[in-house]
Amino acid sequence: MKRLMLLIAISIISPELISAANVPVAPNGIAYYPEYMTWKFVAPSYREDKGHIRIITGNETAIAALQAGKNPLPDGSVLAKVAWKAEKHPSFPVATVPGAFVQVEFMVKDAKKYKETGGWGFARFVGNELKPYGKDAGFVNECFQCHTPVAHNDYLFTKIVKTP
Numbered sequence: 001m002k003r004l005m006l007l008i009a010i011s012i013i014s015p016e017l018i019s020a021a022n023v024p025v026a027p028n029g030i031a032y033y034p035e036y037m038t039w040k041f042v043a044p045s046y047r048e049d050k051g052h053i054r055i056i057t058g059n060e061t062a063i064a065a066l067q068a069g070k071n072p073l074p075d076g077s078v079l080a081k082v083a084w085k086a087e088k089h090p091s092f093p094v095a096t097v098p099g100a101f102v103q104v105e106f107m108v109k110d111a112k113k114y115k116e117t118g119g120w121g122f123a124r125f126v127g128n129e130l131k132p133y134g135k136d137a138g139f140v141n142e143c144f145q146c147h148t149p150v151a152h153n154d155y156l157f158t159k160i161v162k163t164p
Contacts, residue, residue, distance in 0.1 A: 023130045026123035028137040030108055032130060033059075036080035042066060043161045045081075052083040053098045056158045062109075063160075072119065072154035077109040079156075101128060105143075107156075117144040118155045 023032035039057035046053055058066060062077035083105075084098035103126045111119040122143035124133035133139060147155040 023125060024132050026125070026132040026139075027134045028121060028123065028140055030106060030121050030123035032104075032123075032125055033078060033080060033106055036082070036104060036106070039063070039080065041161075042079065043158045045158065046086070047083070050083070050102075051086045052102055053086045053096065054081055054083045056081050066160040072111075073109050073156075075110050075112075075119075079107045079158075081105040081107075103127065103133070104130075117141075118147070118151060120144070120147070120155055 019034050020031045023034075025031045036057055039059050040063045042056040042058045042063070044053070044055050057080045059076075059078040062073055062079055065073045065077055081104065083102040085100045085102055086096050087099035089095040089097045103124055105122070105124045108114070108121040108123070109119055110121060114121045117140055122140045124139075124143075125131065126133050134142075144155075147157070150157050153159075
C-alpha cells in the first residue's frame with residue numbers, strides 16, 4: 001500500500017519521476033517507458049465505446065519514420081497511447097476534457113522478436129498504480145486481434161496529424 005501511495009504521489013507531483021524500476025514489467029516482458037509524456041505528439045483519438053480521450057506519443061525512431069511516411073515502422077519504434085476518462089468541463093459543459101487517468105499502452109516494434117504479432121509487442125499499464133495488464137503473456141492476442149483490421153498500415157490505427 002505504501003508503494004502504491006508513493007507512486008500516486010509521485011505521478012501527481014511529477015510524472016516523469018516514475019521510473020521503470022518502480023513499475024513491474026508486463027507479463028510478456030515489456031517494461032514501462034516512464035518518458036512517454038516527453039515524446040513527441042502523434043495524434044489524439046477518442047474511443048466512443050470506452051468514453052476515453054487518448055493521445056498517442058512516439059519515441060524519436062517512431063516520429064522520424066511517421067514523418068517520413070515509412071511503412072512499416074522500423075525496429076526500435078515505440079508508440080504510447082495514453083487514456084483518460086472523458087468528462088464534461090464543469091464551467092463549459094459543451095467541452096469534453098480529460099478526467100481520471102485510465103491507462104497507458106505501448107506498442108514496441110521488433111520484427112523478429114514479435115513476428116507472431118505483426119512485428120509489434122504490446123503492453124498496458126492500468127490506473128495510477130500502473131498495474132501491468134494481463135494474467136500471462138497471452139494477453140497480447142487481445143491487443144493484436146484489435147489491430148488486425150489495419151494490418152495494411154503496419155497494424156496502426158493512427159497516423160501523424162498534419163498541421164500548417
